[in-house]
Amino acid sequence: MDLPVYADVVKAHEIVQKYAHRTPVLSSSGINKMVGAELYFKCENFQKVGAFKFRGACNAVFSLSEAEAAHGVGTHSSGNHAAALALAASMRGIAAHIVMPINAPDIKKKAVAGYGANITFCKPTQEARESTLAAIIAETGATEIHPYNNFNVIAGQGTAAKELIEDKGEFDVILAPVGGGGLLSGTVIATKHLLPVCRVVAAEPAGADDAYRSFQTKTRVPSVEPKTIADGLLTSLGERNFAIILDKVDDIVTVSEENIVAAMRLIWERMKIIIEPSSAVPLAAILEKKVDVQNKKVGIILSGGNLDLGNLPF
Amino acid sequence: MDLPVYADVVKAHEIVQKYAHRTPVLSSSGINKMVGAELYFKCENFQKVGAFKFRGACNAVFSLSEAEAAHGVGTHSSGNHAAALALAASMRGIAAHIVMPINAPDIKKKAVAGYGANITFCKPTQEARESTLAAIIAETGATEIHPYNNFNVIAGQGTAAKELIEDKGEFDVILAPVGGGGLLSGTVIATKHLLPVCRVVAAEPAGADDAYRSFQTKTRVPSVEPKTIADGLLTSLGERNFAIILDKVDDIVTVSEENIVAAMRLIWERMKIIIEPSSAVPLAAILEKKVDVQNKKVGIILSGGNLDLGNLPF
Structure with a gap:
Protein backbone atom coordinates (compact mmCIF):
# COMPACT_ATOMS: atom_id res chain seq x y z
CA MET A 1 0.00 0.00 0.00
CA ASP A 2 1.50 3.32 -1.06
CA LEU A 3 1.37 5.87 1.73
CA PRO A 4 2.39 9.52 1.42
CA VAL A 5 5.19 10.98 3.54
CA TYR A 6 6.06 14.58 4.34
CA ALA A 7 7.89 15.09 1.03
CA ASP A 8 4.57 14.38 -0.68
CA VAL A 9 2.88 17.07 1.40
CA VAL A 10 5.58 19.52 0.31
CA LYS A 11 5.04 18.56 -3.34
CA ALA A 12 1.29 18.89 -2.85
CA HIS A 13 1.75 22.33 -1.35
CA GLU A 14 3.58 23.55 -4.44
CA ILE A 15 0.41 22.76 -6.38
CA VAL A 16 -2.20 23.65 -3.76
CA GLN A 17 -0.82 27.09 -2.98
CA LYS A 18 -1.31 28.11 -6.60
CA TYR A 19 -5.04 27.43 -6.54
CA ALA A 20 -6.27 27.40 -2.94
CA HIS A 21 -6.55 30.15 -0.36
CA ARG A 22 -3.88 30.32 2.30
CA THR A 23 -6.59 30.51 4.95
CA PRO A 24 -6.16 32.69 8.03
CA VAL A 25 -5.46 31.42 11.53
CA LEU A 26 -7.74 33.06 14.10
CA SER A 27 -7.83 33.20 17.89
CA SER A 28 -10.36 34.25 20.49
CA SER A 29 -9.16 35.69 23.76
CA GLY A 30 -12.60 34.94 25.23
CA ILE A 31 -12.44 31.24 24.37
CA ASN A 32 -8.81 31.05 25.46
CA LYS A 33 -9.72 32.46 28.86
CA MET A 34 -12.62 30.04 29.15
CA VAL A 35 -10.55 26.91 28.46
CA GLY A 36 -7.22 28.00 29.95
CA ALA A 37 -5.23 27.44 26.78
CA GLU A 38 -3.96 29.28 23.71
CA LEU A 39 -6.04 28.04 20.77
CA TYR A 40 -5.27 28.76 17.10
CA PHE A 41 -7.98 27.93 14.60
CA LYS A 42 -6.95 27.19 11.00
CA CYS A 43 -9.97 28.46 9.07
CA GLU A 44 -10.66 26.01 6.26
CA ASN A 45 -14.26 27.23 6.40
CA PHE A 46 -12.83 30.12 4.36
CA GLN A 47 -11.23 27.73 1.85
CA LYS A 48 -12.55 27.51 -1.72
CA VAL A 49 -15.86 25.55 -1.80
CA GLY A 50 -16.01 26.22 1.95
CA ALA A 51 -13.96 23.23 3.10
CA PHE A 52 -10.44 21.75 3.35
CA LYS A 53 -11.53 19.20 0.74
CA ILE A 145 -10.49 10.33 -7.08
CA HIS A 146 -11.61 8.83 -3.80
CA PRO A 147 -12.57 11.46 -1.20
CA TYR A 148 -10.00 10.29 1.37
CA ASN A 149 -8.49 6.87 0.63
CA ASN A 150 -6.23 8.39 -2.03
CA PHE A 151 -2.51 9.11 -1.91
CA ASN A 152 -2.66 12.60 -3.45
CA VAL A 153 -5.77 13.58 -1.53
CA ILE A 154 -4.08 12.72 1.78
CA ALA A 155 -0.94 14.65 0.82
CA GLY A 156 -3.11 17.64 -0.20
CA GLN A 157 -5.04 17.68 3.08
CA GLY A 158 -1.72 17.77 4.94
CA THR A 159 -1.03 21.25 3.55
CA ALA A 160 -3.45 22.86 6.02
CA ALA A 161 -1.39 21.74 9.03
CA LYS A 162 1.81 22.69 7.19
CA GLU A 163 0.52 26.24 6.75
CA LEU A 164 -0.72 26.41 10.34
CA ILE A 165 2.71 25.47 11.67
CA GLU A 166 4.52 27.75 9.23
CA ASP A 167 2.32 30.65 10.32
CA LYS A 168 2.22 30.11 14.08
CA GLY A 169 5.33 28.09 14.97
CA GLU A 170 5.45 25.32 17.54
CA PHE A 171 2.41 23.68 19.09
CA ASP A 172 1.92 21.35 22.04
CA VAL A 173 -1.14 19.69 20.51
CA ILE A 174 -2.87 19.78 17.13
CA LEU A 175 -6.49 18.64 16.92
CA ALA A 176 -8.54 17.60 13.91
CA PRO A 177 -11.92 15.96 13.46
CA VAL A 178 -11.97 12.46 11.96
CA GLY A 179 -14.46 10.98 9.49
CA GLY A 180 -12.91 9.06 6.59
CA GLY A 181 -9.52 10.12 7.88
CA GLY A 182 -8.26 12.18 4.95
CA LEU A 183 -7.75 15.35 6.95
CA LEU A 184 -6.41 13.54 10.01
CA SER A 185 -3.89 11.41 8.11
CA GLY A 186 -2.59 14.42 6.17
CA THR A 187 -2.45 16.50 9.35
CA VAL A 188 -0.47 13.91 11.29
CA ILE A 189 2.05 13.39 8.47
CA ALA A 190 2.78 17.12 8.31
CA THR A 191 2.75 17.70 12.06
CA LYS A 192 4.92 14.77 13.13
CA HIS A 193 7.55 15.74 10.57
CA LEU A 194 7.64 19.44 11.44
CA LEU A 195 7.04 19.11 15.19
CA PRO A 196 8.01 15.60 16.30
CA VAL A 197 7.05 16.18 19.94
CA CYS A 198 3.67 17.79 19.20
CA ARG A 199 0.75 15.54 20.06
CA VAL A 200 -1.87 14.94 17.36
CA VAL A 201 -5.29 14.08 18.71
CA ALA A 202 -8.44 13.40 16.72
CA ALA A 203 -11.97 14.08 17.90
CA GLU A 204 -14.98 12.12 16.74
CA PRO A 205 -18.70 12.20 17.54
CA ALA A 206 -19.63 9.40 19.96
CA GLY A 207 -22.50 8.65 17.58
CA ALA A 208 -20.07 7.84 14.74
CA ASP A 209 -17.14 6.39 16.66
CA ASP A 210 -15.70 3.91 14.16
CA ALA A 211 -12.31 5.64 14.17
CA TYR A 212 -12.20 5.55 17.96
CA ARG A 213 -13.06 1.85 18.01
CA SER A 214 -10.66 1.09 15.16
CA PHE A 215 -7.88 2.91 16.97
CA GLN A 216 -8.58 1.10 20.26
CA THR A 217 -8.76 -2.35 18.70
CA LYS A 218 -6.09 -1.68 16.07
CA THR A 219 -8.52 -3.15 13.53
CA ARG A 220 -10.40 -1.06 11.02
CA VAL A 221 -14.09 -1.39 11.86
CA PRO A 222 -16.80 0.12 9.68
CA SER A 223 -19.13 2.96 10.62
CA VAL A 224 -22.49 1.28 11.14
CA GLU A 225 -25.63 3.43 11.27
CA PRO A 226 -23.73 6.47 12.48
CA LYS A 227 -25.87 9.21 13.96
CA THR A 228 -24.50 12.69 14.45
CA ILE A 229 -25.15 16.29 13.48
CA ALA A 230 -21.54 16.35 12.23
CA ASP A 231 -22.52 15.16 8.76
CA GLY A 232 -18.98 15.34 7.41
CA LEU A 233 -17.90 12.59 9.81
CA LEU A 234 -20.34 9.79 8.98
CA THR A 235 -18.04 7.72 6.77
CA SER A 236 -15.79 4.80 7.68
CA LEU A 237 -12.02 5.19 7.85
CA GLY A 238 -10.15 4.53 4.61
CA GLU A 239 -7.53 1.80 4.46
CA ARG A 240 -4.60 4.15 3.75
CA ASN A 241 -5.91 6.65 6.28
CA PHE A 242 -6.17 4.02 9.00
CA ALA A 243 -2.63 2.78 8.40
CA ILE A 244 -1.24 6.28 8.82
CA ILE A 245 -3.46 7.10 11.80
CA LEU A 246 -2.59 3.88 13.66
CA ASP A 247 1.09 4.54 13.06
CA LYS A 248 1.25 8.22 14.01
CA VAL A 249 -1.79 9.63 15.83
CA ASP A 250 -1.49 9.94 19.63
CA ASP A 251 -5.12 9.61 20.61
CA ILE A 252 -8.70 9.61 19.37
CA VAL A 253 -11.44 10.84 21.70
CA THR A 254 -15.21 10.99 21.34
CA VAL A 255 -17.66 13.77 22.17
CA SER A 256 -21.39 14.14 22.73
CA GLU A 257 -23.83 15.76 20.30
CA GLU A 258 -24.68 18.30 22.97
CA ASN A 259 -21.09 19.47 23.20
CA ILE A 260 -20.68 19.59 19.42
CA VAL A 261 -23.59 22.04 19.28
CA ALA A 262 -22.25 23.99 22.28
CA ALA A 263 -18.78 24.25 20.73
CA MET A 264 -20.22 25.29 17.38
CA ARG A 265 -22.31 27.98 19.00
CA LEU A 266 -19.33 29.19 21.03
CA ILE A 267 -17.26 29.65 17.88
CA TRP A 268 -20.11 31.38 16.06
CA GLU A 269 -20.80 33.75 18.96
CA ARG A 270 -17.28 34.56 20.02
CA MET A 271 -15.41 34.43 16.73
CA LYS A 272 -18.22 35.57 14.40
CA ILE A 273 -17.37 32.89 11.89
CA ILE A 274 -19.58 30.19 10.45
CA ILE A 275 -18.39 26.63 10.86
CA GLU A 276 -20.20 23.39 10.13
CA PRO A 277 -20.87 20.96 13.00
CA SER A 278 -17.93 18.71 11.98
CA SER A 279 -15.56 21.62 12.58
CA ALA A 280 -16.75 22.01 16.15
CA VAL A 281 -15.86 18.48 17.23
CA PRO A 282 -12.26 19.24 18.40
CA LEU A 283 -13.38 22.19 20.53
CA ALA A 284 -16.14 19.97 21.92
CA ALA A 285 -13.41 17.58 23.05
CA ILE A 286 -11.70 20.44 24.87
CA LEU A 287 -14.99 21.50 26.50
CA GLU A 288 -15.46 17.89 27.65
CA LYS A 289 -11.90 17.84 28.98
CA LYS A 290 -11.14 14.80 26.86
CA VAL A 291 -7.87 16.43 25.79
CA ASP A 292 -5.47 18.04 28.23
CA VAL A 293 -4.85 21.56 26.95
CA GLN A 294 -4.20 23.46 30.21
CA ASN A 295 -1.68 26.25 29.53
CA LYS A 296 -0.83 24.63 26.22
CA LYS A 297 -0.58 26.04 22.71
CA VAL A 298 -3.13 24.20 20.62
CA GLY A 299 -3.82 24.16 16.87
CA ILE A 300 -7.29 23.22 15.65
CA ILE A 301 -8.22 22.58 12.04
CA LEU A 302 -11.69 23.96 11.32
CA SER A 303 -12.69 21.68 8.49
CA GLY A 304 -15.40 23.72 6.77
CA GLY A 305 -18.36 26.05 6.87
CA ASN A 306 -21.04 24.46 4.72
CA LEU A 307 -24.41 23.92 6.33
CA ASP A 308 -28.07 24.69 5.85
CA LEU A 309 -28.73 28.02 7.55
CA GLY A 310 -32.43 27.23 7.48
CA ASN A 311 -31.92 24.24 9.75
CA LEU A 312 -29.67 25.22 12.63
CA PRO A 313 -29.46 23.38 15.96
CA PHE A 314 -30.02 26.58 17.96
CA MET B 1 -20.41 73.20 17.08
CA ASP B 2 -17.03 71.45 17.14
CA LEU B 3 -16.67 68.96 14.31
CA PRO B 4 -13.74 66.60 13.81
CA VAL B 5 -11.61 66.74 10.66
CA TYR B 6 -9.20 64.21 9.20
CA ALA B 7 -6.37 65.24 11.53
CA ASP B 8 -8.60 64.14 14.41
CA VAL B 9 -9.06 60.73 12.77
CA VAL B 10 -5.28 60.41 12.52
CA LYS B 11 -4.91 61.32 16.18
CA ALA B 12 -7.67 58.88 17.06
CA HIS B 13 -5.92 56.15 15.10
CA GLU B 14 -2.75 56.57 17.16
CA ILE B 15 -4.85 55.66 20.19
CA VAL B 16 -7.20 53.13 18.62
CA GLN B 17 -4.51 51.01 17.00
CA LYS B 18 -2.99 50.36 20.41
CA TYR B 19 -6.16 48.78 21.79
CA ALA B 20 -8.38 47.68 18.90
CA HIS B 21 -7.95 44.96 16.29
CA ARG B 22 -6.83 46.02 12.84
CA THR B 23 -9.69 44.01 11.36
CA PRO B 24 -9.23 42.12 8.10
CA VAL B 25 -10.70 43.12 4.75
CA LEU B 26 -12.38 40.18 3.01
CA SER B 27 -13.73 39.56 -0.49
CA SER B 28 -15.94 36.94 -2.08
CA SER B 29 -15.42 36.06 -5.72
CA GLY B 30 -18.92 34.55 -5.74
CA ILE B 31 -20.61 37.75 -4.57
CA ASN B 32 -18.41 39.84 -6.88
CA LYS B 33 -19.52 37.77 -9.86
CA MET B 34 -23.14 38.06 -8.77
CA VAL B 35 -23.13 41.86 -8.53
CA GLY B 36 -20.59 42.68 -11.24
CA ALA B 37 -18.30 44.65 -8.96
CA GLU B 38 -15.21 44.25 -6.80
CA LEU B 39 -16.38 44.42 -3.18
CA TYR B 40 -14.09 44.72 -0.16
CA PHE B 41 -15.65 44.16 3.24
CA LYS B 42 -14.03 45.78 6.28
CA CYS B 43 -14.83 43.27 9.01
CA GLU B 44 -15.72 45.20 12.15
CA ASN B 45 -17.73 42.14 13.18
CA PHE B 46 -14.29 40.84 14.21
CA GLN B 47 -13.58 44.01 16.23
CA LYS B 48 -13.39 43.86 20.03
CA VAL B 49 -16.90 43.61 21.54
CA GLY B 50 -18.00 42.52 18.05
CA ALA B 51 -18.60 45.97 16.59
CA PHE B 52 -16.93 49.13 15.24
CA LYS B 53 -18.24 50.92 18.35
CA ILE B 145 -19.70 59.66 26.23
CA HIS B 146 -22.58 59.86 23.77
CA PRO B 147 -22.74 56.86 21.42
CA TYR B 148 -22.44 58.96 18.25
CA ASN B 149 -22.98 62.69 18.78
CA ASN B 150 -19.50 63.06 20.25
CA PHE B 151 -16.37 64.58 18.70
CA ASN B 152 -13.96 61.83 19.78
CA VAL B 153 -16.38 59.03 19.02
CA ILE B 154 -16.82 60.28 15.44
CA ALA B 155 -13.05 60.61 14.98
CA GLY B 156 -12.59 57.09 16.35
CA GLN B 157 -15.17 55.55 14.02
CA GLY B 158 -13.33 57.13 11.07
CA THR B 159 -10.35 54.89 11.71
CA ALA B 160 -12.11 51.89 10.13
CA ALA B 161 -12.31 53.61 6.71
CA LYS B 162 -8.74 54.88 7.15
CA GLU B 163 -7.50 51.30 7.62
CA LEU B 164 -9.63 50.04 4.73
CA ILE B 165 -8.10 52.58 2.34
CA GLU B 166 -4.58 52.04 3.68
CA ASP B 167 -4.95 48.30 3.14
CA LYS B 168 -6.70 48.24 -0.24
CA GLY B 169 -5.87 51.54 -1.94
CA GLU B 170 -8.28 53.55 -4.05
CA PHE B 171 -12.02 52.98 -4.19
CA ASP B 172 -14.78 54.24 -6.46
CA VAL B 173 -17.42 54.03 -3.75
CA ILE B 174 -17.43 53.39 -0.02
CA LEU B 175 -20.67 52.29 1.65
CA ALA B 176 -21.70 52.33 5.29
CA PRO B 177 -24.96 51.82 7.13
CA VAL B 178 -26.46 54.81 8.93
CA GLY B 179 -28.24 54.89 12.28
CA GLY B 180 -27.17 57.69 14.61
CA GLY B 181 -24.52 58.60 12.05
CA GLY B 182 -21.36 57.99 14.09
CA LEU B 183 -19.89 55.44 11.69
CA LEU B 184 -21.04 57.31 8.58
CA SER B 185 -19.71 60.71 9.68
CA GLY B 186 -16.33 59.24 10.64
CA THR B 187 -16.18 57.25 7.43
CA VAL B 188 -16.90 60.23 5.19
CA ILE B 189 -14.32 62.42 6.96
CA ALA B 190 -11.59 59.83 6.41
CA THR B 191 -12.63 58.89 2.89
CA LYS B 192 -13.08 62.37 1.44
CA HIS B 193 -9.68 63.39 2.76
CA LEU B 194 -7.80 60.33 1.48
CA LEU B 195 -9.78 59.79 -1.73
CA PRO B 196 -11.47 63.06 -2.70
CA VAL B 197 -13.16 61.60 -5.78
CA CYS B 198 -14.48 58.47 -4.06
CA ARG B 199 -18.24 58.55 -3.53
CA VAL B 200 -19.53 57.87 -0.02
CA VAL B 201 -23.05 56.46 0.06
CA ALA B 202 -25.04 55.47 3.13
CA ALA B 203 -27.68 52.77 3.24
CA GLU B 204 -30.59 52.80 5.65
CA PRO B 205 -33.59 50.52 6.25
CA ALA B 206 -36.74 51.97 4.67
CA GLY B 207 -38.43 51.23 7.99
CA ALA B 208 -36.06 53.61 9.83
CA ASP B 209 -35.43 56.23 7.17
CA ASP B 210 -34.87 59.38 9.23
CA ALA B 211 -31.38 59.90 7.79
CA TYR B 212 -32.72 59.57 4.25
CA ARG B 213 -35.48 62.08 4.97
CA SER B 214 -33.12 64.41 6.81
CA PHE B 215 -30.67 64.30 3.92
CA GLN B 216 -33.40 64.98 1.34
CA THR B 217 -34.95 67.86 3.24
CA LYS B 218 -31.66 69.18 4.64
CA THR B 219 -33.38 69.27 8.03
CA ARG B 220 -32.67 66.83 10.79
CA VAL B 221 -35.89 64.90 11.40
CA PRO B 222 -36.24 62.38 14.22
CA SER B 223 -36.67 58.64 13.87
CA VAL B 224 -40.33 58.04 14.80
CA GLU B 225 -41.46 54.50 15.56
CA PRO B 226 -38.77 52.94 13.41
CA LYS B 227 -39.32 49.30 12.50
CA THR B 228 -36.49 47.19 11.15
CA ILE B 229 -34.57 44.03 11.86
CA ALA B 230 -31.42 46.18 11.70
CA ASP B 231 -31.56 47.01 15.39
CA GLY B 232 -28.35 49.04 15.34
CA LEU B 233 -29.98 51.60 13.05
CA LEU B 234 -33.08 52.58 15.02
CA THR B 235 -31.76 55.85 16.46
CA SER B 236 -32.10 59.39 15.14
CA LEU B 237 -29.15 61.20 13.58
CA GLY B 238 -26.99 63.19 15.98
CA GLU B 239 -26.54 66.92 15.48
CA ARG B 240 -22.80 66.76 14.80
CA ASN B 241 -23.24 63.66 12.66
CA PHE B 242 -25.90 65.32 10.55
CA ALA B 243 -23.80 68.42 9.96
CA ILE B 244 -20.92 66.29 8.64
CA ILE B 245 -23.18 64.02 6.61
CA LEU B 246 -25.02 66.91 4.94
CA ASP B 247 -21.72 68.54 4.08
CA LYS B 248 -19.85 65.52 2.72
CA VAL B 249 -21.95 62.42 1.98
CA ASP B 250 -22.92 61.89 -1.67
CA ASP B 251 -26.14 59.97 -1.22
CA ILE B 252 -28.34 58.09 1.22
CA VAL B 253 -30.50 55.24 -0.07
CA THR B 254 -33.08 53.03 1.60
CA VAL B 255 -33.60 49.27 1.40
CA SER B 256 -36.34 46.79 2.19
CA GLU B 257 -36.35 44.39 5.13
CA GLU B 258 -36.51 41.49 2.68
CA ASN B 259 -33.27 42.55 1.03
CA ILE B 260 -31.53 43.15 4.36
CA VAL B 261 -32.23 39.52 5.26
CA ALA B 262 -31.21 38.32 1.77
CA ALA B 263 -27.94 40.28 1.92
CA MET B 264 -27.22 39.02 5.42
CA ARG B 265 -27.80 35.44 4.36
CA LEU B 266 -25.65 35.91 1.26
CA ILE B 267 -22.72 37.10 3.37
CA TRP B 268 -23.18 34.29 5.88
CA GLU B 269 -23.40 31.62 3.17
CA ARG B 270 -20.71 32.83 0.82
CA MET B 271 -18.22 34.40 3.20
CA LYS B 272 -18.81 32.16 6.26
CA ILE B 273 -18.79 35.13 8.58
CA ILE B 274 -21.44 36.24 11.02
CA ILE B 275 -22.73 39.76 10.63
CA GLU B 276 -25.64 41.44 12.34
CA PRO B 277 -28.55 42.70 10.21
CA SER B 278 -27.31 46.33 10.35
CA SER B 279 -24.11 45.23 8.60
CA ALA B 280 -26.07 43.80 5.67
CA VAL B 281 -27.79 47.06 4.77
CA PRO B 282 -25.13 48.34 2.30
CA LEU B 283 -25.05 45.04 0.39
CA ALA B 284 -28.86 45.11 0.36
CA ALA B 285 -28.61 48.49 -1.40
CA ILE B 286 -26.37 46.90 -4.04
CA LEU B 287 -28.79 43.98 -4.48
CA GLU B 288 -31.62 46.51 -4.94
CA LYS B 289 -29.49 48.41 -7.46
CA LYS B 290 -29.89 51.57 -5.43
CA VAL B 291 -26.16 52.23 -5.81
CA ASP B 292 -24.35 51.99 -9.13
CA VAL B 293 -21.43 49.63 -8.59
CA GLN B 294 -21.05 48.07 -12.05
CA ASN B 295 -17.37 47.29 -12.66
CA LYS B 296 -16.44 49.49 -9.71
CA LYS B 297 -14.20 48.92 -6.74
CA VAL B 298 -16.36 49.22 -3.65
CA GLY B 299 -15.56 49.32 0.06
CA ILE B 300 -18.20 48.24 2.57
CA ILE B 301 -17.95 48.69 6.32
CA LEU B 302 -19.47 45.68 8.07
CA SER B 303 -20.50 47.31 11.32
CA GLY B 304 -20.72 44.32 13.65
CA GLY B 305 -21.61 40.73 14.38
CA ASN B 306 -23.71 40.75 17.52
CA LEU B 307 -27.08 39.08 17.32
CA ASP B 308 -29.17 36.43 19.00
CA LEU B 309 -28.37 33.13 17.28
CA GLY B 310 -31.53 31.68 18.78
CA ASN B 311 -33.69 34.13 16.84
CA LEU B 312 -32.50 34.28 13.25
CA PRO B 313 -34.60 35.48 10.31
CA PHE B 314 -33.92 32.35 8.29
Missing part, protein backbone atom coordinates in the same frame (compact mmCIF):
# COMPACT_ATOMS: atom_id res chain seq x y z
CA PHE A 54 -10.42 21.56 -2.02
CA ARG A 55 -6.78 21.01 -1.05
CA GLY A 56 -6.83 17.26 -1.66
CA ALA A 57 -8.98 17.45 -4.77
CA CYS A 58 -6.75 20.14 -6.20
CA ASN A 59 -3.60 18.11 -5.60
CA ALA A 60 -5.17 14.99 -7.09
CA VAL A 61 -6.39 16.78 -10.22
CA PHE A 62 -3.18 18.68 -10.91
CA SER A 63 -0.99 15.63 -10.20
CA LEU A 64 -2.48 13.76 -13.15
CA SER A 65 -0.39 13.42 -16.30
CA GLU A 66 -1.68 15.20 -19.40
CA ALA A 67 -2.77 11.86 -20.83
CA GLU A 68 -4.68 10.91 -17.70
CA ALA A 69 -6.19 14.36 -17.30
CA ALA A 70 -7.58 14.26 -20.84
CA HIS A 71 -10.08 11.65 -19.72
CA GLY A 72 -11.26 13.65 -16.74
CA VAL A 73 -11.87 12.62 -13.13
CA GLY A 74 -14.75 10.97 -11.35
CA THR A 75 -16.10 10.37 -7.87
CA HIS A 76 -19.27 9.59 -6.00
CA SER A 77 -20.06 12.06 -3.26
CA SER A 78 -22.95 14.09 -2.02
CA GLY A 79 -20.80 16.44 -0.05
CA ASN A 80 -17.87 18.82 -0.09
CA HIS A 81 -15.57 16.49 -2.03
CA ALA A 82 -17.88 16.59 -5.05
CA ALA A 83 -17.81 20.38 -5.14
CA ALA A 84 -14.07 20.43 -4.53
CA LEU A 85 -13.33 17.96 -7.32
CA ALA A 86 -15.66 19.77 -9.71
CA LEU A 87 -13.95 23.10 -9.06
CA ALA A 88 -10.43 21.68 -9.31
CA ALA A 89 -11.30 19.94 -12.59
CA SER A 90 -12.80 23.13 -14.02
CA MET A 91 -9.62 24.98 -13.07
CA ARG A 92 -7.60 22.45 -15.03
CA GLY A 93 -10.16 22.53 -17.85
CA ILE A 94 -11.01 18.85 -17.68
CA ALA A 95 -14.24 16.93 -17.14
CA ALA A 96 -15.50 16.01 -13.67
CA HIS A 97 -17.98 13.12 -13.54
CA ILE A 98 -19.84 13.23 -10.25
CA VAL A 99 -22.23 10.51 -9.13
CA MET A 100 -24.70 11.86 -6.57
CA PRO A 101 -27.55 10.12 -4.79
CA ILE A 102 -30.86 11.40 -6.10
CA ASN A 103 -31.84 12.50 -2.58
CA ALA A 104 -28.82 14.80 -2.13
CA PRO A 105 -29.84 18.29 -0.96
CA ASP A 106 -30.74 20.65 -3.80
CA ILE A 107 -28.20 23.18 -2.59
CA LYS A 108 -25.40 20.62 -3.07
CA LYS A 109 -26.64 19.57 -6.49
CA LYS A 110 -26.69 23.20 -7.55
CA ALA A 111 -23.22 23.90 -6.16
CA VAL A 112 -21.68 20.96 -8.03
CA ALA A 113 -23.55 21.83 -11.23
CA GLY A 114 -22.41 25.43 -10.80
CA TYR A 115 -18.79 24.29 -11.09
CA GLY A 116 -19.58 22.71 -14.45
CA ALA A 117 -19.47 19.03 -13.44
CA ASN A 118 -21.28 16.24 -15.29
CA ILE A 119 -23.66 14.92 -12.66
CA THR A 120 -25.21 11.46 -12.79
CA PHE A 121 -27.91 10.75 -10.23
CA CYS A 122 -28.32 7.27 -8.76
CA LYS A 123 -30.27 5.49 -6.05
CA PRO A 124 -29.13 6.49 -2.56
CA THR A 125 -27.25 3.28 -1.78
CA GLN A 126 -23.53 2.63 -1.55
CA GLU A 127 -23.88 -0.14 -4.13
CA ALA A 128 -25.66 2.11 -6.65
CA ARG A 129 -23.10 4.84 -6.16
CA GLU A 130 -20.18 2.52 -6.75
CA SER A 131 -21.65 0.68 -9.73
CA THR A 132 -22.81 3.90 -11.40
CA LEU A 133 -19.36 5.40 -11.03
CA ALA A 134 -17.67 2.21 -12.27
CA ALA A 135 -19.77 2.30 -15.44
CA ILE A 136 -18.90 5.95 -16.10
CA ILE A 137 -15.22 5.31 -15.55
CA ALA A 138 -15.28 2.30 -17.88
CA GLU A 139 -16.89 4.45 -20.53
CA THR A 140 -14.85 7.66 -20.17
CA GLY A 141 -11.50 6.44 -18.92
CA ALA A 142 -11.71 9.03 -16.15
CA THR A 143 -9.49 8.66 -13.08
CA GLU A 144 -11.40 7.95 -9.89
CA PHE B 54 -15.11 49.96 20.22
CA ARG B 55 -13.06 52.37 18.08
CA GLY B 56 -15.03 55.45 19.08
CA ALA B 57 -15.39 54.45 22.72
CA CYS B 58 -11.70 53.71 22.93
CA ASN B 59 -10.73 57.07 21.46
CA ALA B 60 -13.14 58.89 23.77
CA VAL B 61 -11.89 57.13 26.90
CA PHE B 62 -8.18 57.49 26.14
CA SER B 63 -8.56 61.14 25.05
CA LEU B 64 -9.66 62.16 28.54
CA SER B 65 -7.18 64.01 30.74
CA GLU B 66 -5.99 62.22 33.85
CA ALA B 67 -8.19 64.50 35.96
CA GLU B 68 -11.27 63.79 33.86
CA ALA B 69 -10.55 60.09 33.66
CA ALA B 70 -10.34 59.81 37.44
CA HIS B 71 -14.11 60.39 37.60
CA GLY B 72 -14.91 57.72 35.03
CA VAL B 73 -17.25 57.78 32.05
CA GLY B 74 -20.96 57.26 31.64
CA THR B 75 -23.56 56.57 28.98
CA HIS B 76 -27.01 55.17 28.50
CA SER B 77 -27.18 52.39 25.99
CA SER B 78 -28.62 48.93 25.63
CA GLY B 79 -26.40 48.02 22.75
CA ASN B 80 -22.86 47.72 21.46
CA HIS B 81 -21.79 51.16 22.69
CA ALA B 82 -22.34 50.14 26.31
CA ALA B 83 -20.10 47.10 25.94
CA ALA B 84 -17.53 49.12 24.01
CA LEU B 85 -17.38 51.87 26.60
CA ALA B 86 -17.22 49.37 29.45
CA LEU B 87 -14.28 47.55 27.85
CA ALA B 88 -12.41 50.75 26.96
CA ALA B 89 -12.86 52.06 30.51
CA SER B 90 -11.64 48.79 32.00
CA MET B 91 -8.57 48.98 29.76
CA ARG B 92 -7.81 52.42 31.14
CA GLY B 93 -8.64 51.24 34.64
CA ILE B 94 -11.42 53.75 35.22
CA ALA B 95 -15.10 53.42 36.12
CA ALA B 96 -17.81 53.04 33.48
CA HIS B 97 -21.33 53.96 34.59
CA ILE B 98 -23.83 52.41 32.21
CA VAL B 99 -27.55 53.12 32.36
CA MET B 100 -29.53 50.32 30.75
CA PRO B 101 -33.27 49.90 30.34
CA ILE B 102 -34.51 47.14 32.61
CA ASN B 103 -35.86 45.24 29.59
CA ALA B 104 -32.50 45.04 27.81
CA PRO B 105 -31.70 41.49 26.71
CA ASP B 106 -29.98 39.39 29.38
CA ILE B 107 -27.11 38.64 27.06
CA LYS B 108 -26.31 42.37 26.76
CA LYS B 109 -26.61 42.92 30.50
CA LYS B 110 -24.18 40.07 31.07
CA ALA B 111 -21.73 41.31 28.44
CA VAL B 112 -21.58 44.80 29.96
CA ALA B 113 -21.32 43.42 33.48
CA GLY B 114 -18.57 41.09 32.26
CA TYR B 115 -16.45 44.11 31.33
CA GLY B 116 -16.72 45.35 34.90
CA ALA B 117 -19.11 48.28 34.37
CA ASN B 118 -21.35 49.77 37.05
CA ILE B 119 -24.81 49.17 35.65
CA THR B 120 -27.88 51.10 36.72
CA PHE B 121 -31.20 49.86 35.42
CA CYS B 122 -34.02 52.27 34.61
CA LYS B 123 -37.45 52.28 33.00
CA PRO B 124 -37.29 51.68 29.27
CA THR B 125 -38.01 55.26 28.23
CA GLN B 126 -35.72 57.88 26.73
CA GLU B 127 -36.62 60.26 29.58
CA ALA B 128 -35.76 57.73 32.29
CA ARG B 129 -32.48 56.88 30.58
CA GLU B 130 -31.44 60.51 30.34
CA SER B 131 -32.49 61.54 33.84
CA THR B 132 -30.92 58.46 35.43
CA LEU B 133 -27.64 59.15 33.66
CA ALA B 134 -27.76 62.85 34.57
CA ALA B 135 -28.12 61.97 38.24
CA ILE B 136 -25.17 59.57 38.10
CA ILE B 137 -23.01 62.11 36.34
CA ALA B 138 -23.94 64.82 38.86
CA GLU B 139 -22.95 62.48 41.66
CA THR B 140 -19.74 60.99 40.22
CA GLY B 141 -18.40 63.73 37.97
CA ALA B 142 -18.09 61.15 35.19
CA THR B 143 -17.76 62.34 31.60
CA GLU B 144 -20.72 61.44 29.42
